[in-house]
Amino acid sequence: MTSSPPLSPAVPVVRPAPSLRRRLSHLPGAVVTFLTLLLAGAWVFPLYWAFVTSLKPENDTVALPPTLWPTTIDFSAYTYIFENSPVVRWYLNSVVSSLIITVLVLLLSMLCAYALSQINFRGRRWLYWLILAGFMIPFQASLIPLFILVNKLGLVNDSLGLILPQLAAPVAVVIYKQFFDQIPGELGDAARIDGASEARVLFSIFLPLNWSITFSLAIVTFIAAWNNFLWPFIVMNDTAKLTIPVGITQVQSAYGVAYAKTMATAVTAAVPTIFAYLIFQRRVTEGVMATAGLKG
């Protein structure tokens, strides 16, 4: 595995050859490692398979035996879906709504949590409990009244109707509150004595201290908003207004059994979250831990 280039010719690294006994004692470990790698490979294989399929001409997808890699790389499935379905439109809907949700969730939660943590006002404990209680409330159970409400507000098939209910998530408030609680109050008090406004204290002192948690939360919130299925599925009926996770389920039925095209849409829909994860792996991990109530 470590194939470092030989520095000087013909001078093997001098390492005492491990005894046979020692080597044998490493054997079970090596086998387990090998099996773990095999399992990891099997775990991602469906994703590889979807990707490969999307690059095949439609006829090749049903050829037997299946080919493990495309003999010719063919982008026709992609060009087809981009020309014949509103994929681009859905994409845009998803990007815009997910970004707006991310920014607003973080901003509103931070403001609320800051007040709960740093401003002394009556009823704030009570308010915090009210928000904590939200953890236990499954919005899925009250889907009907939520839909009736959004409908009465005239927001069905409207991006506001898509976005607003998703801002009511208490998780970020609780995480920010716990974070702010750890910052000594004197920090803010000192600034206030110097005449700083509350806004200044928040944005010049507290915000710079929490960039790291903000960033982690932002990535996780964005991925969650992008992936959200149930609410967009309920609130959007107009084909042009769908988000991409909901939209691609329609493409599938429209094509019948056309797996190259179906996989091309799947790959397209998955690209942002896969990239977000691969680039910001550590942030995603941190964010997931924070939202699950554990610190890494």
Added chain:
Amino acid sequence: MTSSPAPAPAAVPGRAAQLRQRYLTAALLVVPFLALYVLFLIYPTFRVLQLSFTNADLTGNGSYVGLQNYVRLFGEPTFWTALLNTLLFIALTAVPNTLIGLGLALLILRLNRLKNVVLAAFFLPYVLPVSVVTNVWNWVLDSNFGLFNFLTGSTVTWFQDPVWALPSVAFVTIWWTVGFNILLFIAGLRNISPEIYEAAALDGAAGWRLFRSITWPNLWPVTSLILLLQLIAQFKIFDQIYLLTQGGPFDKTLVLLLYAYREGFQQQRGGYSSTIGVVLMAVILLVSVIQLRLLNRGEKS
């Protein structure tokens, strides 16, 4: 925690004015979130209870019918089928998902150089939209052209088979979400101090015994957290089922939320659907309370 505000210097205008100023600031900061929270989460929670006693349609218009919805629900075989399927689905996912997560976490932690790559391999599916997951598995498990049946020589139509449909969806769910459990287990395992292991190793403990006497008991708070998160998540199961089987074949995969969706959005029975919602909420609240108790026991407070 409570940072007392700066003591008012003598020169500052009246204390009452200052207090008002502080409350105004707090309100300004809290209200935007709170308004959305109350409107879109708290209010629907109470409204679903009220609707469950009406024969409302999807516009919310209807009259009170007393306990009629509940009587009908508990006498409806489809409801019991949905409840049973939900419980079956939980049995097929919650415990296996937790155990597989633990096993994989242990396997990953013993790796050196490839640790992050292998963790990424198992976690990657978790960041995918549900419809991508179902599309991929529809393809891999396709009865005619799917890779799985080709490799195994099977002819089972996995998502349409009365016996295999629910286990198949459960399998896909585990594939999709186990990365989350692995992550929490790794965090939990890292929190166990190495000194305990060293002490035990000095006493001659090794291998399985180390796991049973040290890892497992120390990991129990994390394990119970994961189990209960799973439990709650699987009670709300909808997306995969709707996309893979739509509750079929013959309602073999019909679960509570899908039943509520059918009654509400397809049959326009808002009141009756709300009744299912209330039952679902009651069950989840019960599980959550148990979770909170267990968690509080594990924490320092």
